[in-house]
Amino acid sequence: MASQLHSTSKPTYTLAEGCPQQDPASSFSINKPGGGGLLLLQDTQLIETLAHFARERIPERVVHAKAAGAFGEFEVTHDITDITSAAFLSEIGKKTPFLVRISTVGPERGSADTVRDVRGWAMKLFTEEGNQDWVFNDIPVFFVRDPIKFPSVNRSHKRHPQTNLTDSTMFWDFHNNNQEGIHALMCLFSDRGTPASLRNIDAFSGHTYKFTKKDGSFHYVKIHFKTDQGIKNFTEAEATKIAGENPDHNVQDLFENIAKGNFPSWTAYVQTMTAEEAEKYRWNIFDMTKVWPHKDHPLRLFGKLTFNRNPQNYFSDIEQAAFSPSTMVPGIEPSADPMLQARMFSYPDAARYRLGVNYQMLPTNCPIGPVYSPMQRDGFANFRGNYGSDPNYVRSSFRSMTYAAGKASHDEWAGKTAAYSSEVVDDDFVQATALWKVLGTQPGQQGNFVSNVAGLLGSAIPEVQEKTIEMFSRVDAELGKLIAEAL
Ligand code: HEM
Known part of the structure; x- marks a missing residue:
């Protein structure tokens, strides 16, 4: 679809320093009669x-490299002020603009959209209290619960160091030996691993966060966005065919639907839990491999998100965007989930590498309100005035600042230094088994799951295949048998 608009304005062509130049289609040379000519320095x-x-490329994201992006609006539809003081959530009908980027995780920037993978959902809400980033996935759980394993799980899904090929043996070997990811694998190998478009996926915080109030009270929360377009998935065969025919299928689908005014929307819900409930809960709420079943903690409706505008320039609006779970407004806070704590370091770190130390100044990342952060000075590409002659040290007598009220202390942090254990126990399989049973209530879904696993497992070495079958047998003995038969 042509997205270029013909413009009637005729700007004067210049070089980047503003000096007008002649036609950019010819170089300057000493012509020889009959053609050719020496170029001039x-x-x-x-x-x-x-x-x-030669310098057009910046590093692609180490994960989540391929994506589509859009702009949109979040609207509060139901009162939620009893659990958060966030200004953008303060009244029904309040609207907040946002930027969103939806990605695949493992493959590179030029890869096909319909591959079996998790979809990432990164959103920057431009609120009057600064930016609020929600960096979610389309599955509610994750493959690991100790952040030190994050590079490993991703490498096992990417290319083998020798062959430069994705490698089924490596993929399953990682998961056989790190079985806390079984619940996430159950999601990935269901047909949800190959969504029919980005308009047909849900998004989940996965982590437990906290919604807080000024009086110091808080609730643990998990946030869910449910697609108003309904969940629609491709089968493995459909996804594979489209990957060949139109590798950019999902990017195109989103762009074209927004361009023609068919704006996709999502309903926002929150699950809540008090600290007392959390202490007694059946599951560790800081373990990202577990959900809170809705029957224990029902979904509470609070908002609507609508995508309503395409990027004007992909590089500037979307590629240069930087999202981080650490970007939070007052009223929303992190929990002690170790994965979340590590992510709060990792994303700004990645952005400093990918975009430079002043990445927050790039127009796409700029908050709508004033920024006064004079303790961050200088650095490459500092183009926002650099706070002029204002003091560059704390507690200066020459320019006073006003400060936000100190955050109430919500948690008593107690404990002793220990290695975080990700030993896998039978309990880690309970939610995976429940999901297998849910698939059994949806016609054809258990069969698809088995052939989706067998499709990838078929090319692993026999020893790894056996271990994978054992792993799925822990979910359900029949499932293990079915996979073995399908190989
Ligand atoms: C310890 C665990 C994790 C680490 C260390 C980690 C690290 C990263 C890094 C380094 C990037 C690239 C960022 C950039 O270059 O701008 C990234 C992207 C992303 N991650 Fe994670 N990640 C983790 C877990 C998760 C989880 C659990 C989720 C979802 C719940 C998630 C969702 C995303 C998304 C959506 C993006 C794409 C962001 C964008 O569009 O710019 N990640 N992650």
């Missing part, structure tokens, strides 16, 4: 053109 236009082209 003084042709700044040619040099700038080639030099800038």
Whole structure:
């Protein structure tokens, strides 16, 4: 679909320093009669053109490299002020603009959209109290619960260090030996692993966060966005076919639907839990491999999200966007989930590498309200005035600042230093088994699950296949048998 608009305005062509230039389609040379000609080093236009082209690429994200993006609006539909003081959630009808980026995780920037993978959902809400980022996935649980395993799980889903090929043996070997990921695997190998479009997925915080109030009270929460378009998935065969025919299927689908005014929307819900409930709960609420079943903690409706505008320029709006779970407004806080704590370090760290130390100044990342952060100075590409002559040290006598009220202390942090254990116990299989039973209530879904696993497992070495069958037998003995038969 053509997205370019013909413009009637005729800007004067210049170089980046603003100096007008002649036609950019010709280099400057000493012509020889009959063609050819020596180029001149003084042709700044040619040099700038080639030099800038060679520097057009920035590092792609180490994970979540391929994506579509959009702008939209979040609206509060139900009162939620009893559990959070966040200003953008303060009244029914209040609207907040946002930027969203939806990605696949493992493959590179040029890869096919319909591969079996988790979809990432990164959102930046531009609130009057600064930016609120929600960096979610389309499955409610994760493959590991100790952040030190994050690089490993991702590498096992990517390319083998020798062959440069994705590698089924490596994939299953990781999961056989780190079986806390079984619940996430059950999601990934159901047909939800190959969504029919980005408009047909849900998104989940996965982690437990906290909604807080100014009086110091708080609730633990998990946030869910449910698609108003309904869940629709491809089968493995459909996804594979489309990956060949149109690798950009999902990016195109989202862009075209927004362009023609068919704005997709999602309903926002929150699950809540008090600290007392959390202490006695059946599951560790800081373990990202577990959900809170809805029957224990029902979904509470609070908002609506609508995508209503396409990016104007993909690189500037979407590729240069940087999201982080650490970007939070007052009224929303992290929990002690170790994965979340590690992510709060990792994303700004990744952005400093990928976009530079002043990445928050890029227009796409800029909050709508004032920013006064004079303890962050200088650095590459600092283009926002750098706080002029204002003091660059704390407690200066020469310019006073006003400060937000100190955060109430919500948790008593107690404990002793210990290695976080991700030993796997039978209890880790209970929710996976429940999901297998849910698939049994949906026609054809258990069969698809088995053939989806067998499709990838078929090319692993026999020893790894056996261990994977054992792992799925812990979910359900019949499931293990079915996979073995399907190989
Ligand atoms: C310890 C665990 C994790 C670590 C260390 C981690 C780290 C990262 C890194 C380094 C990036 C690339 C960021 C960039 O270059 O701008 C990224 C992207 C992303 N991650 Fe994670 N991640 C973790 C777990 C998760 C989980 C549990 C979720 C979802 C609940 C998630 C969702 C995403 C999304 C949606 C993106 C894409 C962000 C964008 O569109 O720019 N990640 N992650």
